[in-house]
Amino acid sequence: MAGTPSCQEQVCQDPAQPAPEQSGALTKAPAAQTQDALAFVRGYMAFLLPRDLNLLWTIGAMLMAVLVLMLLSGLTLALTYTPDASLAFSSVEALERRAPSGWLLRSLHMTGATFFMAALYLHVFRGLCYGSYRAPRQGLWRVGTVLLVLVMVTAFAGYVLPWGQMSYWGADVASKAVGAIPLVGNTLERVFLGGDAPGTATLHRMFVLHFTLAFTIVGMVALHVAVLHAKGSTSPSGLAGQSRARMLPFHPYFTIKDGLGVVMLAILFMLVMCFWPGLVTEVENYRPANPLHTPANIEPEWYFLPFYGMLQAVPSKFGGLLVSGGAVAILFFVPLLDRGTSATFAAGRWGGLRWLPRVALMVLVFSFVLTGLAGRNHVQGIWLLVGRLATLGYYLYFLGFLPFYSRLARKEARS
Numbered sequence: 001m002a003g004t005p006s007c008q009e010q011v012c013q014d015p016a017q018p019a020p021e022q023s024g025a026l027t028k029a030p031a032a033q034t035q036d037a038l039a040f041v042r043g044y045m046a047f048l049l050p051r052d053l054n055l056l057w058t059i060g061a062m063l064m065a066v067l068v069l070m071l072l073s074g075l076t077l078a079l080t081y082t083p084d085a086s087l088a089f090s091s092v093e094a095l096e097r098r099a100p101s102g103w104l105l106r107s108l109h110m111t112g113a114t115f116f117m118a119a120l121y122l123h124v125f126r127g128l129c130y131g132s133y134r135a136p137r138q139g140l141w142r143v144g145t146v147l148l149v150l151v152m153v154t155a156f157a158g159y160v161l162p163w164g165q166m167s168y169w170g171a172d173v174a175s176k177a178v179g180a181i182p183l184v185g186n187t188l189e190r191v192f193l194g195g196d197a198p199g200t201a202t203l204h205r206m207f208v209l210h211f212t213l214a215f216t217i218v219g220m221v222a223l224h225v226a227v228l229h230a231k232g233s234t235s236p237s238g239l240a241g242q243s244r245a246r247m248l249p250f251h252p253y254f255t256i257k258d259g260l261g262v263v264m265l266a267i268l269f270m271l272v273m274c275f276w277p278g279l280v281t282e283v284e285n286y287r288p289a290n291p292l293h294t295p296a297n298i299e300p301e302w303y304f305l306p307f308y309g310m311l312q313a314v315p316s317k318f319g320g321l322l323v324s325g326g327a328v329a330i331l332f333f334v335p336l337l338d339r340g341t342s343a344t345f346a347a348g349r350w351g352g353l354r355w356l357p358r359v360a361l362m363v364l365v366f367s368f369v370l371t372g373l374a375g376r377n378h379v380q381g382i383w384l385l386v387g388r389l390a391t392l393g394y395y396l397y398f399l400g401f402l403p404f405y406s407r408l409a410r411k412e413a414r415s
């Protein structure tokens with residue numbers, strides 16, 4: 001009412017409620033809230049990290065940078081995309097050919113997916129290399145594994161959206177793999193497809209999944225970084241962390257190093273996107289989905305090839321699904337398979353066995369690449385044998401080497 005001060009102006013106070021200064025952060029004055037936010041940022045900037053962190057530790061920052069790029073480009077792409085089987089392909093083509101800088105947006109998003117997955121694999125490799133999953137960082141590793149699964153599902157759902165030949169047949173192969181699960185397979189397949197074959201209902205499902213998981217990933221990354229700040233970073237030499245003199249604050253030392261890593265990545269990114277786009281695109285996916293014509297070579301994006309190879313290396317469909325899904329799931333159990341702590345490993349003298357973890361890691365990486373090559377060659381002829389041996393090599397690292405090595409380390413640290 002005119003002339004009467006509004007409730008907000010008068011600051012109406014219910015006598016039953018605590019006074020503003022007593023009731024917590026939400027009722028704090030804006031100036032106090034700004035102070036809190038500044039203190040939070042200052043805390044992060046002053047966070048102490050081992051001074052011996054190498055370039056592999058900048059990959060986390062690269063992942064964050066690419067994640068932001070993916071979210072911004074994805075949100076803009078979503079403005080013109082139509083999740084309908086008869087319109088999806090042409091909506092993407094229209095964006096590429098007619099919308100101002102549409103081609104650039106799509107290229108950023110497609111190149112971003114490849115770089116994100118490559119950086120993610122390197123990030124996991126770094127963790128395995130330096131035992132970053134050991135106590136006290138098991139929780140951090142597990143949050144990371146959940147992130148890996150979320151990113152993979154998001155990437156798969158995104159690949160279906162343009163509704164090219166590979167999108168369609170990729171969805172078809174994935175649905176048949178899901179359908180091979182005993183008892184619930186058929187139901188799950190129908191839930192996944194929204195019908196008997198990939199179509200508009202599948203596209204709706206993939207679009208919603210792609211969109212919602214992207215934001216779930218942001219939340220999980222925040223959790224990942226918060227846990228990292230609670231537990232601290234691994235020291236590659238094993239020496240830092242034992243004394244404050246071997247630590248440096250995050251800013252300016254690591255902000256500059258991370259910045260350099262991101263700039264290097266951006267240069268590589270632009271080179272690939274502008275001069276070698278064929279590296280991140282699949283020719284067959286520039287043909288509209290055709291349920292009546294199966295392409296001669298159905299294969300997923302490069303980052304799923306190792307799992308595709310494992311899927312095919314096993315004679316039974318369900319067995320293949322277990323082995324290829326298990327290859328990701330096993331990462332979750334790495335902290336249980338290797339029960340040593342960083343301190344155990346720092347204390348171990350390792351006699352003549354220092355070379356062993358390096359050789360084992362090389363076997364793991366080699367096996368992972370070989371399963372991918374086998375997948376690319378449809379696990380036929382000699383590739384069947386290669387695919388099977390490589391799958392064995394991959395699992396041997398986790399189920400054989402890790403438990404053996406950590407037992408040895410604990411024994412040596414005790415003696």
Ligand code: HEM
Nearest residue numbers: 057059060061063064127132141144145147148221233234
């Ligand atoms: C969206 C995906 C991810 C993002 C954005 C992300 C981001 C980060 C960042 C910023 C750091 C700190 C800097 C660094 O150590 O590089 C970090 C550390 C770490 N991340 Fe991730 N990460 C992701 C996925 C993963 C995955 C899949 C794993 C493992 C399965 C993982 C395991 C770890 C571990 C163990 C550390 C601590 C390393 C240490 O001890 O110093 N992360 N991550």
